[in-house]
Amino acid sequence: MSGKNPTGGYTIGHLPGQRWTIGAEMVGTVRPQPSSRPVRIPARPLDVEIDVARTALLVVDMQNDFLHPDGWFAGRGVDVSPLAAVMPAVRDLSATCRAANFPVVWVNWGVGYGADGLPANVLFRGKRKADAVGYGEPGALREGSWGAAVADDLLPEASDLVVPKQRFSGFYETRLDSVLRNLGVTTLLFAGVNVDRCVFETLTDAGARGYDCLLVEDACATVSPPEIGRAITWLVAELHGFVVRLDQLAEGLAPTP
Incomplete structure (x- = not known):
């Protein structure tokens, strides 16, 4: 720029x-360097104070192939309505974060042609049958495609960043860590789908890299049974960071009169 x-x-x-x-x-x-902007947010297991000047929002896999009825997930027979239902919350959360003047980063699956040498153990997650459409095949999370793009109703703004990935974690062999370090980010908010898959793996990977992690539980969703999502929020609060809610986060980030 x-x-x-x-x-x-x-x-x-x-x-x-x-x-x-x-x-x-x-x-x-x-x-x-930006001045610290400490804000206290209600959270589990304890309230958490974050530095807004060093915080970013990671929105994981809110893309057409997972959310749209014409996308890859729906084509596999998956009911995507629980995922699509979280779009308004993600839209509100991203607007709240932009208003607080910290980065919004969209992290989506975007597999290159030929699956870029993805190992069999990864490919098997997306292709359990010979006639299934797997990662990187036409119509399945292919980089540059409509399906790999942020969902039509959630188009990023000019100030946002978009980082493609080829694993459940948004950090593995991507530029995400480099982007966040250049921004001076130390705290990450997490939203998106599926909370028990790519969101969780990206969050735990971030924690291993030293980032402080907050899961915005009502801006996440999964197609797994409800108890799986509850188990993930329990694990995050118990071992990997903090669990917050959108309304409490928005209240904490609102400008002080």
Whole structure:
């Protein structure tokens, strides 16, 4: 990203905190660091204080192939209505995060042609029968396709970031960690589908990398039985981070009069 500044020069660099200022006689490489913005959020197992200036929202797999009735999941006979039902909450959450001025990052499946050498143990998760359509095949999570794109009703805004993945975790062999480090992010909010699959694996992977993790439970969904989702929220609160609700998060992030 680049743009002119009032002195007649211009700036380059897409990410906040990573921009240079270019003038006629000097290049400014000083990157001002944001001031801490601590906010207390009701959570389980205990309330948690986060630094809004170093927080990002990760929205996992809210893409057409999982949410749309013409997508890959529905074509496999999966009832996608529980996943589609969470779209309004994800929309509200992403708007709340943008209003608080921290990044919204969409992390979607996007498998390259030829499945990019995915190992058999991964391919088997998406192709249990010979006549099934598996990862990376036409109509199944293929990078650059309609199915791999963020759902039609949840189009990212210009300030958002989109990172494709080829595993359940959004971190494995992707640029996600690099993007977050460049942003100076230390705390991650998690939303999306399926909470017991890609959301959970991305969250635990983030924790192993040292990020503080908050699961926004009512902005997540799964096609698994309800008790599976409850088990995941229990595991997150017990072992992997904190569990929060959208209304309480929105209240905590609201500007102070």
